[in-house]
Amino acid sequence: MSSWEDELREHFPGYLLPASARRALSREAAERFLSRLGHRADLLDLLLAASALSPLADEVRAFARELPLIARELASRTEIQRVDARGSIRGRIDVPGTLRKRASGALDSVTSRVRERRFDLPENVLLVATAERLAGLLARLEQSGAISKGTKQSWAKGFTEDAEAIRHALNSTRLRRVTRAPVLAVHEQAARAARQPVYRRALRLHEAMKRMDTSDAAAIARLVAEGALAPMDAATRFELAVLIRLGRRIEDALRARGVAVELHRALIERGRAEVFNFAAGGAHLRVFYNQVCFDHLGPRDRGVLHYFGNDGRFRPDLTIELVRDAKRIRAVVIEVKLSDKRDYLERGYHEALLYRAEYDRDLTGWPKAILVVSSAAIHGAPRREDEVIAVDWASWVPDTVLDGLLDGFSAPLVAHGATPGG
Template sequence: MSSWEDELRKHFPGYLLPASARQALSREAAERFLSRLGHRVDLLDLLLAASALSPLADEVRAFTRELTLIARELASRTQIQRIEARGHIRGRLDVPGTLRARASGAPDSVTSRVPERRFDLPENVLLVATAERLAALLARLEQSGVIAKGTKKSWAKGFAEDAETIRHALTSTRLHDVPRAPVLAVHEQAARAARHPAYRRALCLHEAMKRMDTNDAVAIARLVAEGALAPMDAATRFELAVLIRLGRQIEDALRARGVTAELHRALIEPRRAEVFDFAAGGAHLRVLYNQVCFDDLGPRDRGMRHYFDNDGRFRPDLTIELVRDAKRIRAVVIEVKLSDKRDYLERGYHEALLYRAEYDKDLTGWPKAILVVSSAAIHGSPRREDDVIAVDWANWVPDTVLDGLLDGFGAPHVARSATPKG
């Protein structure tokens, strides 16, 4: 395991979460946390699905096989339907009904009794509801990246094919005739008492998927801690490692300088954009991840909007801003690249130069833009004469860069509290 992966394993997600959320995390806060870090809004649902189904992978496959078999002999009931027609009979003649109709003034009316096979048994309702939810989850799990092909996540290998088999059975067999309805206790009881094993497997999977709907803050916190990295690609994980190392190094540097700062971990707060907020002496040093904090459009964004009708913003991986009296004093942007390919890393440096030009008005002080790379491809140390510098992971964060980031922030005589606030 590389050093950055080791650091991420040790400090994610604890270093990014307030202390109060490390043991108990609300569903809303967890969704916000994961969407801001993982670039998608459904990570919590996917983690919950993986958590619920991974211990039952064999049950999933057995249920898929049995569903196609039970569809051929689906339990049903017969209901007699009375039909009134003129001059012809369907089913068996209902003599009393016909006589009553004719006595009431319909001399050519014929009443018949037609048996109708119905599949609305409560165990069938649970079977179909479980199959539909399961098919949707299986497809999403394999397509999402939560289930990585060729890895230890192979417990879900073939889930996409299982999903397609289930969907086919639901649309091309008698299962299509089962009414769709919310599953209630009566449906669960019927499935528990049914003789065919497919119903009991359906009940088992239904109960497992019900646990996905949990609002238990302790369970959610544990799930996020154990599984949140699984759906994230390697490039995103490296960005998070760079982010966490930056926060830890700033914290250590402030302590070494005798500056006592309050550290607020704010990523899960709905009205805060930053990940970290170091507060000392009336100043705030804020670290943002995957956010645009600059109001004015630069030449790149103006051109894209004018010529291509593209309202997107040129978004740095990380931004550090020094704020005093609600006014930004300076900012630094950081581009992060995971690669050992020289040409790709050089393009990353070009991007950092472009950020420097795009946000020129706000990037004061030194450095103005930083490229951080995963490989040992950087041969020179940061030079003060360079507005845009490059650093590899092994040297992240250089003391000279920390000096520049902390210039003008805090002072020992105005420190208020030695205890970081989570």
């Protein structure tokens, strides 16, 4: 039996995606996929940022060091502006211009020429635009949890301090006098030709960040496949391993019975709440992840709303519902716990019991609630007389439990009166 980490690495995210999306995934679908796994809405942008900047981490740190230095000797140009004023003079008087103004009737007007130093050279525009975008990304990458803790201690270590150094240079040096404008080809060409190396470094970082703006479906699919696990904590990863194993076991069991089942992976579909929908004839077995599937409020939700004003719902990790002819036949809720501590796992079993009481109206058949744990802490096999059962990863999903989940969808794996086993 493989470890849950091995199984997750092998099947995530491919098993959760429709076949058409495994090699090509639109930006919108990728954002929906990641957000429905419980992540922040901008996770795709942060994954793109990590993908773009991780190969250039040393360049990032060098840029943060060099930016305040180049600001002290920032390249500039001098413009001479003609200024018309009444009663005061700035710069050097422009005698011909003054005479023309007075000849036109402005007898008290004085025209002068004023020298003004400007820093908005095209290479400086690119430098500042790169610095501003980079500072925002660095802080978000280290602070948002968009990269794993192990990653924080390696390539991204110190990015928050780098972001602060860049922002300080932008706000307290001559860089604040540089025009903020979109970067165009003329700015890139100027940076490429500039004498100081920091401009070419800024250009490399700019080009790397520009790749984040891709809408290429194949590139996004690769990024999600390679990077989407990184920001997840271990508990979330285990939940997904349990979800994927459940889907695979249901699919294999139905096909082994000769059921002509259609599997719809709906996680990226707009307006769909379920992850899997196994359809055959008029029956649908739907699997939900981290969703509230029941309209009515149970005693826990009613009490919390009444006494504390909290309208949040009590939400299982997984929910399975059997629907026939558009009518829910029954449902099962699943609580998932990653731990080898017995007292914590026992609390998980209490939660499963509470789910059983909360959603009593909809939980029919057997089992009604399941606790799935990562460790080998479960001593006994599931018993029919227990409406709430506990299963460890090594035996997930037991045939008797699978029989209960599929009862009413197709012929059972074993007779209902058989003694359940692992």
